[in-house]
Amino acid sequence: MSDLETAARQWLAIDPDPATRAEVEALLADHDEAGLADRFGTRLVFGTAGLRGPLGAGPNRMNRVVVMQTSAGLARFLARRSGTPTAVVGHDARHNSARFARDAAEVLAAAGVAVVLLPRALPTPVLAFAVRALGADAGVMITASHNPAPDNGYKLYLGGPDEGAQLVAPDEAAVLAEIEHVVAAGGLPPTSSEVRIAGEDLLDRYVAATAALAATGARPALPWVYTPMHGVGLETVRRVLDAAGLPAPEVVPSQAQPDPDFPTAPFPNPEEPGTLDPAFAAATASKAALVLANDPDADRLAVALPEGDGYRRLTGNEVGLLLGWSVAEQADSGTLATSIVSTPGLRRIADRFGLGYTETLTGFKWIGRARGLVFGFEEALGYLVAPAIVHDKDGISALVVLLREALRLADRGSDLTTRLAEIEAAIGRFDSDQVSVRVVDLARIAALMARLRSDPPTAVGGLPVTAVDDLLEGGELPRSDVLRISFDAGARLVVRPSGTEPKLKAYLDVWSDAGSPEERRAETDGRLRALRDGVRALLA
Numbered sequence: 380m381s382d383l384e385t386a387a388r389q390w391l392a393i394d395p396d397p398a399t400r401a402e403v404e405a406l407l408a409d410h411d412e413a414g415l416a417d418r419f420g421t422r423l424v425f426g427t428a429g430l431r432g433p434l435g436a437g438p439n440r441m442n443r444v445v446v447m448q449t450s451a452g453l454a455r456f457l458a459r460r461s462g463t464p465t466a467v468v469g470h471d472a473r474h475n476s477a478r479f480a481r482d483a484a485e486v487l488a489a490a491g492v493a494v495v496l497l498p499r500a501l502p503t504p505v506l507a508f509a510v511r512a513l514g515a516d517a518g519v520m521i522t523a524s525h526n527p528a529p530d531n532g533y534k535l536y537l538g539g540p541d542e543g544a545q546l547v548a549p550d551e552a553a554v555l556a557e558i559e560h561v562v563a564a565g566g567l568p569p570t571s572s573e574v575r576i577a578g579e580d581l582l583d584r585y586v587a588a589t590a591a592l593a594a595t596g597a598r599p600a601l602p603w604v605y606t607p608m609h610g611v612g613l614e615t616v617r618r619v620l621d622a623a624g625l626p627a628p629e630v631v632p633s634q635a636q637p638d639p640d641f642p643t644a645p646f647p648n649p650e651e652p653g654t655l656d657p658a659f660a661a662a663t664a665s666k667a668a669l670v671l672a673n674d675p676d677a678d679r680l681a682v683a684l685p686e687g688d689g690y691r692r693l694t695g696n697e698v699g700l701l702l703g704w705s706v707a708e709q710a711d712s713g714t715l716a717t718s719i720v721s722t723p724g725l726r727r728i729a730d731r732f733g734l735g736y737t738e739t740l741t742g743f744k745w746i747g748r749a750r751g752l753v754f755g756f757e758e759a760l761g762y763l764v765a766p767a768i769v770h771d772k773d774g775i776s777a778l779v780v781l782l783r784e785a786l787r788l789a790d791r792g793s794d795l796t797t798r799l800a801e802i803e804a805a806i807g808r809f810d811s812d813q814v815s816v817r818v819v820d821l822a823r824i825a826a827l828m829a830r831l832r833s834d835p836p837t838a839v840g841g842l843p844v845t846a847v848d849d850l851l852e853g854g855e856l857p858r859s860d861v862l863r864i865s866f867d868a869g870a871r872l873v874v875r876p877s878g879t880e881p882k883l884k885a886y887l888d889v890w891s892d893a894g895s896p897e898e899r900r901a902e903t904d905g906r907l908r909a910l911r912d913g914v915r916a917l918l919a
Contacts, residue, residue, distance in 0.1 A: 506520040604671070606635075724809035
């Protein structure tokens with residue numbers, strides 16, 4: 380019997396799920412070494428604030444055993460931080476999310492953690508809010524956010540001094556060590572039904588706090604379209620809009636209700652081509668002024684505006700500048716924050732309004748920890764507009780602020796497209812793009828990064844390089860596998876491995892603040908095109 384078969388049979392001895400047991404039994408009966416290796420040859424990597432992967436059997440999949448062992452490791456970690464730890468657990472509407480959430484809560488409870496379980500499938504921002512509102516030591520959200528239907532995940536927040544932010548180093552390593560201890564011990568951890576179900580008052584508090592962001596006297600007619608992308612956002616969004624007195628949207632019927640199979644959007648990321656087509660069709664029919672979309676767990680926001688005969692989806696950077704300007708206009712002090720892969724235009728806004736500015740590593744686990752934060756965003760449609768409510772991206776509060784601004788502008792006979800032009804006139808034109816190299820062998824990514832470090836370019840796309848900043852060498856930011864390349868023109872390039880996919884990603888930013896709008900556009904378009912072609916050649 381091979382080591383893989385032995386591992387599979389040991390798994391069978393503890394797996395409480397008939398579906399994943401049957402999966403393993405079929406693999407063993409067929410002597411499917413490749414299938415066994417894929418599931419039992421390694422373990423899901425604990426990082427990016429938790430776990431994420433396809434559903435299925437074995438330690439390299441999301442399943443009840445992995446969730447229970449992870450929760451037991453978390454309980455050990457919490458016990459070292461607090462004598463009487465507390466936690467809150469939530470889940471979205473994906474396959475197995477409710478079961479995984481119950482398993483996590485019952486394992487934590489058996490380990491002496493006082494657990495509150497959210498009453499039903501709710502958005503991730505509600506869980507992030509609950510960690511702070513309840514003063515919990517930790518929060519667990521069962522979600523795979525905008526991943527495809529076969530995936531699920533285990534997202535972890537820490538309370539206390541971390542104020543409900545996502546997990547970062549060195550705590551990541553400490554939690555992982557405790558999980559490995561549980562796995563090495565073998566077996567399933569004990570469970571307890573001593574779990575308290577949260578009341579509606581917790582959601583009411585989130586709704587009230589988020590609705591308060593809409594304070595505005597402007598109530599012009601503003602037809603708009605909303606889609607929750609088959610996720611859990613609609614109920615909470617409707618409650619917030621009603622509490623705020625904001626106009627109700629036309630909801631895309633084919634995507635309105637939670638559906639873990641995502642039938643109209645197999646990859647339910649609103650950045651993906653085609654995912655918003657049903658919303659665009661509805662908006663065109665009703666002549667809507669605005670299209671807003673949340674991803675399935677409602678922690679991201681996508682925005683589209685009328686353009687020509689259709690609608691143009693704004694980039695995450697454009698939405699970040701719109702929201703950043705709105706927050707900065709009303710802030711007396713504080714810090715605007717964004718990640719190193721997002722537009723540097725936010726720095727110009729901070730300077731214009733006399734606010735602080737900081738750049739962080741990628742992810743809201745870093746952005747949410749910026750000191751004095753009043754607004755943070757990342758180009759992948761993540762926005763933190765109300766740090767007093769959550770310390771993570773929140774697509775619902777971002778929706779409220781964006782809608783508030785659209786109403787205020789409409790009351791003055793203007794709109795968000797005009798506001799974008801006004802921001803450009805004030806800070807210059809900023810454009811961005813991405814180039815990705817997808818690989819089969821992850822060693823290729825390491826080899827590409829090593830080549831760029833040992834032989835850095837002197838020019839890319841005809842643009843002379845002025846500096847190469849290697850974040851592995853340390854500095855103001857924590858060490859990270861990232862290269863930042865600066866040019867003598869208005870351009871920069873950031874190269875890093877993806878944290879969630881087998882890709883090497885290059886982020887391109889260009890800008891111009893000279894001449895007319897047409898001249899600025901021509902300059903940034905040409906610079907971006909040259910840089911894009913140069914990056915593709917560089918990474919070939």
